[in-house]
Amino acid sequence: MTCDDVKKHLSAYLDKELSGDLEEIINGHLAQCPACMAEKARLAGTISLVQNMDLPLLKTDLSALVMASINRKEAVQSYYVFNAMLGIFAVLTAGIAALVSLSPLGQALLGLIRAFFRNIFEVTMLMVRVSARSPMGSQDWSITLALFLGFIFTFWILRKILKDSNLGGPLHE
Amino acid sequence: MEISDVELIQKCKQGSKGAFEQVVKNYQQYAFKIAYGIVGHDRDAEDIVQEAFITVYYQIKSLRRAEAFPTWLGRIITNFCLKKIQANNKKAIVPLDACEGREMSGLSSEDEYLALETKQDVHKALLKLPVEYRVTLVLRDLQGYSYKEIAEILNIPTGTVKSRIHQARTILAGLLQPPAGEGGNKR
Numbered sequence: 256m257t258c259d260d261v262k263k264h265l266s267a268y269l270d271k272e273l274s275g276d277l278e279e280i281i282n283g284h285l286a287q288c289p290a291c292m293a294e295k296a297r298l299a300g301t302i303s304l305v306q307n308m309d310l311p312l313l314k315t316d317l318s319a320l321v322m323a324s325i326n327r328k329e330a331v332q333s334y335y336v337f338n339a340m341l342g343i344f345a346v347l348t349a350g351i352a353a354l355v356s357l358s359p360l361g362q363a364l365l366g367l368i369r370a371f372f373r374n375i376f377e378v379t380m381l382m383v384r385v386s387a388r389s390p391m392g393s394q395d396w397s398i399t400l401a402l403f404l405g406f407i408f409t410f411w412i413l414r415k416i417l418k419d420s421n422l423g424g425p426l427h428e
Numbered sequence: 429m430e431i432s433d434v435e436l437i438q439k440c441k442q443g444s445k446g447a448f449e450q451v452v453k454n455y456q457q458y459a460f461k462i463a464y465g466i467v468g469h470d471r472d473a474e475d476i477v478q479e480a481f482i483t484v485y486y487q488i489k490s491l492r493r494a495e496a497f498p499t500w501l502g503r504i505i506t507n508f509c510l511k512k513i514q515a516n517n518k519k520a521i522v523p524l525d526a527c528e529g530r531e532m533s534g535l536s537s538e539d540e541y542l543a544l545e546t547k548q549d550v551h552k553a554l555l556k557l558p559v560e561y562r563v564t565l566v567l568r569d570l571q572g573y574s575y576k577e578i579a580e581i582l583n584i585p586t587g588t589v590k591s592r593i594h595q596a597r598t599i600l601a602g603l604l605q606p607p608a609g610e611g612g613n614k615r
Binding site: 263264266270298301302304305306308309311312313314315317320321324325328 | 448470473474477482550590600605
């Protein structure tokens with residue numbers, strides 16, 4: 256083994272990381288080669304300098320900072336999870352609503368809702384007109400209320416009849 | 429690794445924050461020593477240690493053997509150091525040619541003299557090494573890991589570890605122990 260070959264293994268030799276056979280060969284070479292012995296001493300000196308160099312210690316206890324960061328991160332994560340779930344819920348609701356409104360049954364349902372509100376509006380307007388012309392005076396809101404309830408009842412009966420007769424469709428479509 | 433540490437790691441794997449806080453207390457100096465050895469700045473090393481422990485908290489369930497925790501932590505710290513060096517763009521990767529000479533760029537002749545005189549400034553010389561050599565040497569000479577363990581931490585073959593350590597020491601020897609008649613007496 257040449258000096259160059261030996262020098263390549265010197266660090267591992269000093270770290271006791273060589274196989275038994277190779278270590279024996281290096282031992283034999285070092286015993287009769289002053290140049291390689293000097294190189295070994297130089298490397299050993301370097302190892303000692305590195306192992307004994309002064310490194311500062313951590314001055315502050317980082318555990319509280321680390322735990323605070325983790326807690327903050329978890330709070331942010333749960334906020335995002337909540338928002339994401341809310342978003343998913345909104346999208347799903349909108350999707351279901353869109354599907355329902357596009358289906359024939361959904362169309363019928365929407366028509367019914369529309370008709371309901373339109374009728375309420377018309378009944379209210381009618382009541383206002385009737386109460387304004389009432390001989391008992393426009394201030395008597397008890398007549399208005401009675402008329403309103405009467406119309407609501409009529410509307411409900413009408414709906415029931417329509418439903419029972421399987422006519423299905425919305426009132427004003 | 430003490431038995432109590434193994435128990436603490438097991439508790440951490442089950443999600444105990446109290447156990448994790450104790451693990452941070454027990455291992456922060458160890459982690460800081462690796463980080464400081466590689467990056468060479470207090471502040472950066474502290475940031476790395478904090479970030480590494482946060483990562484450890486979220487990934488500790490993936491650690492199979494609690495006994496392997498120090499090696500695993502060493503790997504995480506090392507990866508954060510490499511990222512930090514890249515992010516800071518600190519010219520950490522010095523071309524080999526530059527290292528082989530004994531010129532310590534960035535240091536005055538006074539500093540160069542001191543670098544050969546004081547223990548503390550051995551670290552300045554260490555920081556002149558190419559980052560991959562420095563990392564390997566820190567893990568070997570400061571932390572005492574075997575070549576096999578270093579290979580696991582850095583995810584490289586053992587032969588590469590052996591070669592890097594030898595190269596690093598040779599360069600460092602050139603920086604710290606110049607042959608007689610050169611360097612050291614520049615005043």
